[in-house]
Amino acid sequence: MGAPPRKSRATIIDIARLAGVSKSTVSLVLKNSTLVKAETRERVLGAMQALGYVYNRGAANLRLARSNIVGMVISDLMNPFFTELAVGIEEALYRAGYVPLLANTGEDPERQTRVLQSIFEQGVAGIVISPSNRSDVATLLDIARAGLPIVTVTRRLAESGLPYVGQDNTAGERIAVEHLIGLGHRRIGFLGGYATMATQRERVAGYKEALSAHGIVFEPILIAESPPTRSGGGAAVKTMIDLPDPPTAAVCFNDMVAVGAIRELSRQGIRAGRDFSIVGFDDIAEAAHNAPPLTTVTGETRQLGAEAAHVLLDLIAGAPAPSAPVIGPTRLIVRESSAAPASERTRLRA
Amino acid sequence: MGAPPRKSRATIIDIARLAGVSKSTVSLVLKNSTLVKAETRERVLGAMQALGYVYNRGAANLRLARSNIVGMVISDLMNPFFTELAVGIEEALYRAGYVPLLANTGEDPERQTRVLQSIFEQGVAGIVISPSNRSDVATLLDIARAGLPIVTVTRRLAESGLPYVGQDNTAGERIAVEHLIGLGHRRIGFLGGYATMATQRERVAGYKEALSAHGIVFEPILIAESPPTRSGGGAAVKTMIDLPDPPTAAVCFNDMVAVGAIRELSRQGIRAGRDFSIVGFDDIAEAAHNAPPLTTVTGETRQLGAEAAHVLLDLIAGAPAPSAPVIGPTRLIVRESSAAPASERTRLRA
DNA sequence: CTGAAAGCGCTTACAG
DNA sequence: CTGAAAGCGCTTACAG
Structure with a gap:
C-alpha cells in the first residue's frame, strides 16, 4: 500500500533559492498576497515556471489542519439513478474547490464500513453517503462523533440523527398514483423493492395515501416485493398479472423495475400503455428511450446530489446541522x- | 476552498502522553513493529481506543513522500459503459490499498484540464484516465513529464506515447460483422460515433476487415455517423433505412446507439431481429434487458478497468511502462x- | 526495547 | 516589502 518515493517534485524551497528570496515570500506569491512587490512576484513566478512547480496541497492542508477532499460513498454506482446522483455531487464539489474520494459499496455493508475507515484516515473534510442497505450505523456515528461532518442522501437513517437530504418519495408516489386514478384506474399495484428499504416504505406510504384519498381500499396482495432491478420488475409484474383479479396498472419502486415489468408484459403479449399502465420512479436516462417511453416521477436527481454536496459544504464551513431533513421536490413526467x-x-368509444 | 480548522483529532503525541511512551513508540505500534514489547503495545492500543485515535495518512504520506490516492478521470460517467469501467478501476484500487479521487469530465476537454490540475496538486500517486474527446494531450504530457505515472484506458492517445489499456475494438467489430455475414447478411451498415473518435476508427476497421475477408465491397454510404447516444442511434438508423437500397443489418458503435436504433426501427414498424438485425458493442446492463435482447460484443468492461488499475499500480511500484498497448479480449454475445x-x-422456408 | 531529533512541504505570525 | 522560526502529524535512522 502506498507508492515508493518518486523523483521528487520542486518545492517552495527550490523556487525560493532560484528566485533569490525566502520561502515565505514564495508562499506569499502563491496566495496572491499584495504584500509582495510586483518585480519580486514576477521573479518567483518565473522560477516556478522554470522548475515546473506543482503546489502540494496535501502539505498545505496538513499545516492548515484542513482538507479539500470529501468522501463520496455510493451504495450502487451501477444503478443509473446513483450514477446521476454521484455526478451531481461531484460537479458541485469541484465547483466549490473540493475534490471527491469515491467509494462504491455495491450495497455491501461490510465494504461500506471498510471504505469509510479508509476515507476517514485520508483526512477528508467531510463525507456524503448514500447508505447501503443494512448499513452499520455505529460506524457512521463513530465518525460523526469524532467531529467529521456527514450527510446522508437518498436513504434515510432515521435512527442516526444524521443530516439527510432526499427527495419527497411519499409525495412523488402519491402524484404517480393519482395520475393513474385520474386516468380511470382503480385497481393499481405497487411493484418492486422491499419493506426493509426506507425509500420503499416512503413510496408505499404515498401509494396508500393516494388510494385512500380516492376511497380505494388498500389491498396488501397488490404489493409485490422484488429486488429493485429489471429482472425483479419482471418477476413482480408476473405475480401481479397471474392474480385472479389482476390490477390494470402499477406504480413501480423505480424505473429499472418499471422497465423490467414492461419487458415481461410484452413477453406475455401485454402492451404497456395500452393493456396495462406502468409508472416508474427516478427518470433515469433510459426512461425516455424505453419502448414505450416511460411515465415516471423525477426527484431531479442531479440537483439532489448538488444539494447534498452543498449541505455538506455548509457543515464543513461551520454551519449548524439542518434542523430537519432537506427534502427536494418531485415531479410527474x-x-x-x-x-x-x-x-x-372501450366505454369512451362506445 | 478548504475547510476551516475543526475540533482537532487526537494525534500520536496525545497517545504517547497518555500511554507514557514516546511518539516513536506509538508510531512503531502503528506499523505493527515487533520491536515493541507486548505490554507496551497494549498500553498504547488502549490509549488509542480511549482517545478515538484515527491515523492521519496524509501526514504519513507527506513524510514518506508517497501517496495512496490515485486520480480516476472518466470521460462520461453517465454512460453505463464508463460507469462499469470506473467500478472496475475503483474495486481494484481499494483491493490494493489505494483510494480513487474521481473526476467526471463529461467529454469536456477544458474541464479535463482543470480537474487534472486539481488532482495533480492533491499529490496523487498516479492517474488513470479515459480521455475526453479532443483531449488536450499537452496537459497530460506535462504531468507525465513531471514524473507522475499515467495510464490511459479505452481511448488511445496514440500521439502521446502514454501507456494504454483497451479492448480489442477491431477484432470485436470483426466478429460482430462476421456473425451477421454468417447469418446471411451481405449489406451491413455501421451506425454511430464519429471518425474523430479513435474507438470508432478501430471499430470501423474491424467492420471493413470482415467485409473484405468475405469479398463484400465496402460502401461509405453504409456508415452513418451520429453522437454515440440512444437518440444518435435512432437518427443513424433512420438515414440507413431511408436509403434507396437499405442494408438488412447493422453493427453499432455501442449499445446505446443500438438500443436507440432498435427503438426507431420499432417506431417505423420494423422489428429488430426479424426484419432488421442489430448488433451492439459493450454489453451494458441494459443490453440483456432490451426488447429484443441485444446481440452485442463485450470487452469485459469491469475487468478492463481492473487491468488498467493494475498497470497503473505496477507503474507506481516502479515497473517500466508496458512496451505495447495492453489489449483485452473481446467476445460476441x-x-x-x-x-x-x-x-x-423466406428462401429457407420455401 | 524505547527516546530524542530531524525532516516531509507548506503557512503564519513576528521582526525588521 | 521580506526573512527566520515554529509547527501541522507523521516516520526513520541513530543512540542508548
Missing part, C-alpha cells in the same frame, strides 16, 4: 407507458 | 436482435 384502462377506452 | 435476413428465412 407523463409519457406513453400510462393510459386509460382498456375497459375505459 | 448472441441474443435476439440478430437473425438471418428476412429474404433468407
